Amino acid sequence: HDQKWQGMTEVFEKLKAYNQKKLGESGIDTLVTSCAECFRTFALDYELEDMKVMHTTEFLVENGFDMNLxxxxxxxxxxxxxxxxxxxxxxxxxxxxxxxxxxxxxxxxxxxxxxxxxxxxxxxxxxxxxxxxxxxxxxxxxxxxxxxxxxxxxxxxxxxxxxxxxxxxxxxxxxxxxxxxxxxxxxxxxxxxx
Structure with a gap:
C-alpha cells in the first residue's frame, strides 16, 4: 500500500498481482489484518471477490470477543x-x-x-x-x-x-x-x- 500512496503505481500493481495469486491459492475465506492501511488496501484495491477482508477489531467484535477483562x-x-x-x-x-x-x-x-x-x-x-x-x-x-x-x-x-x-x-x-x-x-x- 505504501507504493500506491507514494505514486509508485507499477510496483503496486505487480505486488497486487502477486499477492492476489498467493491469497487465491491459500484457500482462506477471511483475511484479518491489524494494519488500517493494509485493511483498506486489501478491501478496496485488491478486488478479492471470494474473500472477506476484516480489520482485527471488526473481527473480534463480530466473533463475540469477551474475555471478562x-x-x-x-x-x-x-x-x-x-x-x-x-x-x-x-x-x-x-x-x-x-x-x-x-x-x-x-x-x-x-x-x-x-x-x-x-x-x-x-x-x-x-x-x-x-x-x-x-x-x-x-x-x-x-x-x-x-x-x-x-x-x-x-x-x-x-x-x-x-x-x-x-x-x-x-x-x-x-x-x-x-x-x-x-x-x-x-x-x-x-x-x-x-
Whole structure:
C-alpha cells in the first residue's frame, strides 16, 4: 500500500498481482489484518471477490470477543481514529466497543474524534516534516486535555508516527501510546498473573 500512496503505481500493481495469486491459492475465506492501511488496501484495491477482508477489531467484535477483562488499576484512555480505518472504511465503534469491554477502563473522547479526528500527520511513511509534526503536536495537546494515561489507536503506523515525538523529546508526551489489540493482550496477560 505504501507504493500506491507514494505514486509508485507499477510496483503496486505487480505486488497486487502477486499477492492476489498467493491469497487465491491459500484457500482462506477471511483475511484479518491489524494494519488500517493494509485493511483498506486489501478491501478496496485488491478486488478479492471470494474473500472477506476484516480489520482485527471488526473481527473480534463480530466473533463475540469477551474475555471478562479487567484492568489492574483504574485507567483513563482515549482513542485516536486512524484515517484509513475511520473515514475511509467507516470503522469507529468496534475499537471503542473492545476498549469499553475492559472493566476499570474509562474511555474519554478527544475534541476531534470519529469522522472529525485529526490525522497522525504522516501517510505512507513519507513527508515527516514540520507540518506533520504540527499535526502530531496538536493531537498530543488533545490527548493531554482528556487526562488520559494511554492513547490507543488501531493503526501501527499511527503508533509509529506518534512515537516519533517521544524520541524527539517532546514534553507533551507523558502518556503511553498503544495499539488496541496490544492493550487487550496486556489485560489478558495481567489476568493470568492474578
Amino acid at each position: 479487567q484492568s489492574d488499576d483504574d485507567v483513563t484512555v482515549t482513542f485516536h481514529d486512524p484515517c484509513r480505518l475511520g473515514r475511509q472504511m467507516n470503522i469507529y465503534d468496534q475499537p471503542r466497543d473492545l476498549i469499553s469491554s475492559v472493566e476499570g477502563v474509562n474511555l474519554v473522547e478527544m475534541e476531534h474524534h470519529g469522522e472529525d479526528a485529526l490525522c497522525c500527520g504522516v501517510s505512507s511513511m513519507m513527508s515527516c516534516n514540520e507540518n506533520s509534526r504540527a499535526l502530531r503536536v496538536q493531537r498530543f495537546e488533545e490527548v493531554n486535555a482528556t487526562g488520559a494515561d494511554i492513547m490507543l489507536t488501531s493503526c501501527p503506523k499511527c503508533v509509529s508516527h506518534f512515537e516519533c515525538l517521544k524520541f524527539e523529546g517532546d514534553p507533551r508526551h507523558d502518556f503511553e501510546i498503544l495499539d488496541v489489540v496490544s492493550f487487550l493482550a496486556r489485560q489478558v496477560e495481567a489476568g493470568k498473573s492474578q
